[in-house]
Amino acid sequence: DAMVIQNPRYQVTQFGKPVTLSCSQTLNHNVMYWYQQKSSQAPKLLFHYYDKDFNNEADTPDNFQSRRPNTSFCFLDIRSPGLGDAAMYLCATSRVVTGTQYFGPGTRLLVL
Amino acid sequence: AQKITQTQPGMFVQEKEAVTLDCTYDTSDPSYGLFWYKQPSSGEMIFLIYQGSYDQQNATEGRYSLNFQKARKSANLVISASQLGDSAMYFCAMREGYNQGGKLIFGQGTELSVKP
Secondary structure, three states: OOOEEEEOOEEEEOOOOOEEEEEEEOOOOOEEEEEEEOOOOOOEEEEEEEOOEEEEOOOOOOOEEEEOOOOOEEEEEEOOOOHHHOEEEEEEEEOOOOOOOEEOOOEEEEEO | OOOEEOOOOEEEEEOOOOEEEOOEEOOOOOOEEEEEEEEOOOOOOEEEEEEEOOOOOOOEEOOEEEEEEOOOOEEEEEEOOOOHHHOEEEEEEEEEOOOOOOOEEEOOOEEEEEEO
């Protein structure tokens, strides 16, 4: 089945230690998104790629970076995680920017 | 100002009954899309149903239907014949126009509990 896969499902890191979250898709969609969802809150868009074109939300902290080496994969790098970065990180894809977004299972990040 | 408002933080429904989850939105863009997602405790966001601003008819997908009232700017989700597996958080979301990169703006969610 075509799907969006996120690894790992749970990630524990230490304060200030860089961490990378991974997303892959078999849907062959052009657009990939990263959302941050803190406890009991709505998801918030961090950035998205349309093909290789990177688009950052204005209020996304510089601590967050992303890479998309090919159509299938997209990575979220958190350079120096703080306690406030503990959250669920959701990857989503859509065929075009006006299309329906399909989400992966998410990665729960815990910062100690 | 809130662009998506879900006024029901929590809802209870008896198994096999229908339930309506409210969503109102605010936009001046004539072209927009409205979505409902289900998020179980596992965390995955599951797409349920979509309504485009120019769609003439209300969207339906199996037991899910969207009661779209454009003049009132509401897009309520109706779940018929509730099942225990419907217990989850439900998010209403909006995408504005074609120049926002597909950004979804989510409401705060409604937690639905289905009682046996």
